[in-house]
Amino acid sequence: MLDVDFDLLDNVYTFGLNKINLLFDKKRFRPSSIVSVNPYVIAQNKEFFNSTDIPLFINSSSKKHISNKNTVFIHTSTEKFFSETPYISLYQGYTVTFVAMQLAYYFGFSEVALVGCDHNFVTKGQANKTVVSGDSDPNHFDKNYFAGGVKWQLPDLFQSEVSYQMAKDVFEENGRKIFNCTKNGKLEIFERKKLEDFINN
Numbered sequence: 001m002l003d004v005d006f007d008l009l010d011n012v013y014t015f016g017l018n019k020i021n022l023l024f025d026k027k028r029f030r031p032s033s034i035v036s037v038n039p040y041v042i043a044q045n046k047e048f049f050n051s052t053d054i055p056l057f058i059n060s061s062s063k064k065h066i067s068n069k070n071t072v073f074i075h076t077s078t079e080k081f082f083s084e085t086p087y088i089s090l091y092q093g094y095t096v097t098f099v100a101m102q103l104a105y106y107f108g109f110s111e112v113a114l115v116g117c118d119h120n121f122v123t124k125g126q127a128n129k130t131v132v133s134g135d136s137d138p139n140h141f142d143k144n145y146f147a148g149g150v151k152w153q154l155p156d157l158f159q160s161e162v163s164y165q166m167a168k169d170v171f172e173e174n175g176r177k178i179f180n181c182t183k184n185g186k187l188e189i190f191e192r193k194k195l196e197d198f199i200n201n
Contacts, residue, residue, distance in 0.1 A: 004115055017096045018034075021045070060073035075090070095155075114179070
């Protein structure tokens, strides 16, 4: 389970990512919106996506799976850039977290906190390779995240860091800031801060 005090997030705008709904039977926390761009994740989680009242930002390439009227479909590009106008197009950056950063920038947030982004995977292998999951998922906050023989793509931590650095640069060049408010983890690109300090400030 994530080591997060979700009560701190009660009055904060939050982007939940991918299968954040697997947390809902354990915590009362609900994100303000949910972002998902990976086609495997969207297809696997389509039942929830189509039934939730939470606003969604979904990759337009997966439109066939989503009929929820609370959905904003986003166009993604292979060109490597940080989009200040994601309503036109944006770059996925090898991680949905980078997509959420671009949305947060466009929304006008001057300070952004990363929560639960440990940047570490137990499963090793060729970056971006599509693999079949085992009976249980050791890499995410819920053992059923990728489990039971579903397909998922191995992470590309290096390219994710390239994207994170891009986001950091754009934010800071414009007088904004991204903080890593995750307890522990292996992501050191962003200045670390305790979540309670981020909220209180």
